[in-house]
Amino acid sequence: MTDIPQDHPRYESLLAREKVAAGVKMGITSIQGLIAQGRGESFDYLIGERSTESALYAERAAVAALLLAENPVISVNGNVAALAPEKVVALADITGAKIEVNLFHRTDTRVHLIIEHLKASGASEVLGKNPDASLDLSHDRRLVSSKGIYTADVVLVPLEDGDRCEKLVKMGKTVITIDLNPLSRTSRTATISIVDNVTRALGNMAKLAQEMKKEKKEELVKLITSYDNKKAIAGAISEIQEHLKTMIAEVEY
Amino acid sequence: MTDIPQDHPRYESLLAREKVAAGVKMGITSIQGLIAQGRGESFDYLIGERSTESALYAERAAVAALLLAENPVISVNGNVAALAPEKVVALADITGAKIEVNLFHRTDTRVHLIIEHLKASGASEVLGKNPDASLDLSHDRRLVSSKGIYTADVVLVPLEDGDRCEKLVKMGKTVITIDLNPLSRTSRTATISIVDNVTRALGNMAKLAQEMKKEKKEELVKLITSYDNKKAIAGAISEIQEHLKTMIAEVEY
Numbered sequence: 001m002t003d004i005p006q007d008h009p010r011y012e013s014l015l016a017r018e019k020v021a022a023g024v025k026m027g028i029t030s031i032q033g034l035i036a037q038g039r040g041e042s043f044d045y046l047i048g049e050r051s052t053e054s055a056l057y058a059e060r061a062a063v064a065a066l067l068l069a070e071n072p073v074i075s076v077n078g079n080v081a082a083l084a085p086e087k088v089v090a091l092a093d094i095t096g097a098k099i100e101v102n103l104f105h106r107t108d109t110r111v112h113l114i115i116e117h118l119k120a121s122g123a124s125e126v127l128g129k130n131p132d133a134s135l136d137l138s139h140d141r142r143l144v145s146s147k148g149i150y151t152a153d154v155v156l157v158p159l160e161d162g163d164r165c166e167k168l169v170k171m172g173k174t175v176i177t178i179d180l181n182p183l184s185r186t187s188r189t190a191t192i193s194i195v196d197n198v199t200r201a202l203g204n205m206a207k208l209a210q211e212m213k214k215e216k217k218e219e220l221v222k223l224i225t226s227y228d229n230k231k232a233i234a235g236a237i238s239e240i241q242e243h244l245k246t247m248i249a250e251v252e253y
Numbered sequence: 254m255t256d257i258p259q260d261h262p263r264y265e266s267l268l269a270r271e272k273v274a275a276g277v278k279m280g281i282t283s284i285q286g287l288i289a290q291g292r293g294e295s296f297d298y299l300i301g302e303r304s305t306e307s308a309l310y311a312e313r314a315a316v317a318a319l320l321l322a323e324n325p326v327i328s329v330n331g332n333v334a335a336l337a338p339e340k341v342v343a344l345a346d347i348t349g350a351k352i353e354v355n356l357f358h359r360t361d362t363r364v365h366l367i368i369e370h371l372k373a374s375g376a377s378e379v380l381g382k383n384p385d386a387s388l389d390l391s392h393d394r395r396l397v398s399s400k401g402i403y404t405a406d407v408v409l410v411p412l413e414d415g416d417r418c419e420k421l422v423k424m425g426k427t428v429i430t431i432d433l434n435p436l437s438r439t440s441r442t443a444t445i446s447i448v449d450n451v452t453r454a455l456g457n458m459a460k461l462a463q464e465m466k467k468e469k470k471e472e473l474v475k476l477i478t479s480y481d482n483k484k485a486i487a488g489a490i491s492e493i494q495e496h497l498k499t500m501i502a503e504v505e506y
Contacts, residue, residue: 021284031274031287038291042434046299181295183500237501241494247436248490 013041013049016083016199023082028113030105033079036159043180044197047236048243051204054235055196061227062156062176062192063095063208064220069154069174071147072097073127077104080158080198081114085121087202092123094209097156100148101128104161106140135167158198162186178202182236193229195236266294266302269336269452276335281366283358286332289412296433297450300489301496304457307488308449314480315409315429315445316348316461317473322407322427324400325350326380330357333411333451334367338374340455345376347462350409353401354381357414359393388420411451415439431455435489446482448489 008014020037023029051059066072074088074097081088081101092099101114115126131143133150141164144150155168158178162185168175169189177190178201187193194201212220261267273290276282304312319325327341327350334341334354345352354367368379384396386403394417397403408421411431415438421428422442430443431454440446447454465473 017285017288020288024284031277032270034284034287035270035273035291035294038288038293039295040291041288042292042295183504188504241497244494244497251436251441 010049012199013044016197017041020079020082023078026082026113026117028110028117029078029082030103030110032105033077033082036079040180040197043240046240046244047180047195048239048246049197051196051200052236052239054232054239055194055201056204057227057235058192058194058229058232059196059201059204060208060212061223061232062194063205063212064223064227065154065174065176065192066091066095066097066156066205067209067212068217068220068224069095069097069152071152072154073148073152073156074099075102075149075155075157075160076100076114076118076126076128077102077159078110078114080202081117084199084202085118085123087199087206089118089122090206091156091202091209094206094213098148098152099123099126100145101126102141102144102149102157104139104141106143135164135171137164137167158202160186160190162189165189182233182240187233187236191229192227193233193236195233263302265452266297269450270294273332273335276331279335279366279370281363281370282331282335283356283363285358286330286335289332293412293433293450296493299493299497300433300448301492301499302450304449304453305489305492307485307492308447308454309457310480310488311445311447311482311485312449312454312457313461313465314476314485315447316458316465317476317480318407318427318429318445319344319348319350319409319458320462320465321470321473321477322348322350322405324405325407326401326405326409327352328355328402328408328410328413329353329367329371329379329381330355330412331363331367333455334370337452337455338371338376340452340459342371342375343459344409344455344462347459347466351401351405352376352379353398354379355394355397355402355410357392357394359396388417388424390417390420411455413439413443415442418442435486435493440486440489444482445480446486446489448486 118126127145127148133144133146135142154174156176160177165186166189174191176192177186178194178198179186182195371379380398380401386399388395407427409429413430418439419442427444429445430439431447431451432439435448
């Protein structure tokens, strides 16, 4: 990886870029994953590269859902594995969630490499190598594990594509997504739509889970029943509009 | 390249993505170029994937500047070569501009492959192989040709980085940029800032050049003297804000 000075104003963003590029070299991230990373960079720039109030609101509800779930699963793709493997493992450990690798551009080698990468980051079990169930989709995102995503009641799918998100919601699951575009089909169809950078969101969620684990079950239930996803998305949209205005005001003409 | 159905609603965008991915496989586009392509996709999405009024206003002025120039040069990097080599050649032919390869992530092999790719697309001469002059920059974008970028009075630098743009402006050159982010340092420092997708912009400019070549010199001079770059950038910003509002209104909650 290229050495990036820690005091660089865009350190986190540049580091993430290096991690995804390294993921491609390691064979865990697809070429398309790099383009997706770039798309995310732009939206993160528009939102001010910070976890907004609406993002934290959604993250709190998401953690409550994971903590209350009977069979929570975190779905991992090549970008998530490259960007934040330790954060995935930490969140899974604290919430008792399973980890399952699920790829759009699936090859057995990539699945294997991602599983090994997650294990090197501390994961004990990772599903996804031998999918024995199938969602009603035409692409490889359909291949799932019967004890993982297929039977999960709560699924965290960071960096998801719109049609699998829709399918999982239709199956009656609580679907938590992390997507920086609040207008994407994924954000619009999820049960809990987190509009945040995936590294920041997973970090926040692991921290929140540590604290919220001590709370009473009723408190967590209350958090979920009072949660309004439309409010979260509308908040994210107006935060982008506000930040855009701030940026425009800062530019001198 | 993956086969994309021509009636796909996002055909142009997906095709561009395939072209850049193919550029990486051919060795002409860098890994970082893929991330840049993704960043561009987001901004293009925000602007509605069309050449806006302000973009066409800037493109017309840019063509006038190229037609009136004594030594116009088009600077080409790995993404431009992958995305629109024929459009670069067409614009160069019509305006009499030279073509020069100039790379941030420079290797002799990449320069060679890009030159060959441009020649296969119809270019007769391409500068950049043996740079004999240097700009005052710390990275490889500094390496230029004395009969090309170094002495050019008008330079078209699509997909430029901010510091070289600044340097070229300081050298007294008319610098034309193509950058989908109207708030970027590149857009803010260029003489003529085109906020448009590079493929669309180069296509528009080649067409405009064909028509405007027939116009009287005074008409072209008038176009440039009346051109207001602040107006172009402010227009691009409000077009993004307006399109964002339209998208939000279309989303049903």
